[in-house]
Amino acid sequence: MVTKAPRRMASAVVAASLLVLGLAACGGTTKDSAASAPPAAAPASSAPAKADPNAPIKEGLKIAFLPKQINNPYETIVDKAGIEAAAEYKGEAKEVGPSDASASSQVSYINTLTQQGHDAILIAANDANAVCGPLQQARAKGIKIVAYDSDASKDCRDLFINQANSEEIGRSQVKLLADMIDHKGEIAILSATANATNQNTWIEFMKDELTKPEYKDMKLVKVAYGDDDDQKSFQETQGLLQAYPDLKGIISPTTVGISAGARYISGSKYKGKVVLTGLGTPNQMRQFVKDKTVQKFALWNPKDLGYLASYAAAALASGQITGAEGEVLKAGKLGERTIGKDGEIILGPPFTFDAANIDQFDF
């Protein structure tokens, strides 16, 4: 028994391999050979339409928001704002989505929305490529695709609403801190991990901003890394304040870092003496804003993101824009936005939260 069973097993395995080899009866296809092959048929994007900036937004447009997952408070705010914006232009909007944020979970929703005949689908992609095929099928039926929050592969959507322009985030963080410390004194940065791409890009822009003459009295003494770990960020904050007694301000452009830092400062003698700012979420930061540990911090406004995405979808579906670089999107109360390279629209400078407005947000 022991000897025969594995032999049978082996023959079964060989048979299966042969079957597969038979199915794949063409020579070795590798990454390189596939890359050198002619590209697949161009996306069946709808019509060589020309943008008509003066076209009115059609009434009764059907648009749908497909977030990474439903019941995520942040995404709910974005989508709700987008649905409210649709009411402004007399469209019908809804939010549907999976309960888990896995790569494949959005695909059946894209199919459903395609079958239901929507004018536009707005998606925060869980996986840039996994959603690509179904999005192409939707576009082949004339449905406009707007990615927001998290981009889909750029061949598979018409526009991406980018909430976070790296340069603006980096520079605005320095401005935010400088205004609170009168452009004077030693400052430090509390980042996430040393190799986090987005963090490092922002930090580069912060350093570049600091070379401007108006910041000549500010000095960046240290970039510390809290590894996006609450405990480590807490200890790093403590370490910074002990090592640099003259420190006037800390920028922590990570939600984990800023809340851990605020927690340390709120219980220490540095409260009210050292200014902490960065990127955080209102729910994490609320108590520290209320107890005056933190005056101001920033993040993009999720409501504006949903609003802008909603208008972008409507403008695409009405033919006001096609998604080409240089076209101008008219986005209701947010004003105008120009479409950049690769069909990207930047939301704008980060939104600053303070004691006056923080209670309007719950995420």
Next chain:
Amino acid sequence: MSETTSEAAPAQKASPGPDAPGPGTSRRGVGHLLRWDVLVTALLLVVFLGGSLTSPSFASAGNLSFALGDLGEIALIALAMTMLVVAAEVDLSVASVLGLSSALVGSLWDAGWSIETIIPLVIVVGAVCGLVNGLLVTRLGLPSLAVTIGTMALYRGLAYVVLGDRAIAEFPQQYASLAVDDVPGTPIPYPVALFVVLAVVTAIVLHSTGFGRSLFAIGSQEEAAFFAGIRVKRIKLVLFVLSGTIAAFAGVIFTLRYGSARADNGVGIELAVIAAVLIGGVDFDGGKGTLGGVIAGVLLIGLLRNLLMLNDVTTEIQSVVTGLLLIVSVLTPRLAAVIRQRRRLPAP
């Protein structure tokens, strides 16, 4: 099926279980008309007709093609799972084998291997995964539920070791098309066509061969089957290897269909597979069930979900509906059996 019962019935007599109604009794009388797999097929027809009436796009070729394609991996894995559950075993590691297969496809493709080498290789890896499960169950005598919960974590862990958090994309077009395109002139995607072929083979093996009958015998009374000369351990080993192999192949299809290789691909689909098998009327205690019922079960879950989505029913309610269906499908045959036994017994 009748041969199955006749062969298993003497086994029943040889060592009568105290509470098991036995496969012999369940198919007589009223039970025959109320066979769960027949009911599931009827329910499937109701969903299909209801769907066509309430939602204009439900029965369209595009939607059906998608809904079927979306079921491809689950349906394929369900073939092997049916045989395992009939033999009173289960394999919970299938989704993790699928994930490991996907991660391997991604990392080898990224390393410049040819897809024609990668596919057979990952299928062999899947067979080895199944072999490990099978050896632990048959040689060490461990319960398959426990073993495969362990390997479920183990294989998923290995998938992350192989690929980490990365997602590999840009697979060759001709293979990606094979995973999504329809057989010309039909709304049937190629993987589903392959499933149909394999389902026919499985149905013949399960219901008209000695091997198939021995699965029912093992599932009804393992000891009796052993004494009747059935090589219980070897058969179970074969089933686990088959399960791993099919799961790995499903992983290849999954990866090509979504065009994205990730270690977390297919998380949780083992539950969808087992749900389909149970809804299809296979007894989780083994010894009872038909492949036709399971295929109806797979289609029922998939089309019902598709229909609910088209009617904007939320994800939560979809889960509730599937869960209730599962409970009803497990409960109904038991209730029917209890009622039959009460009838047969004289009133106290």
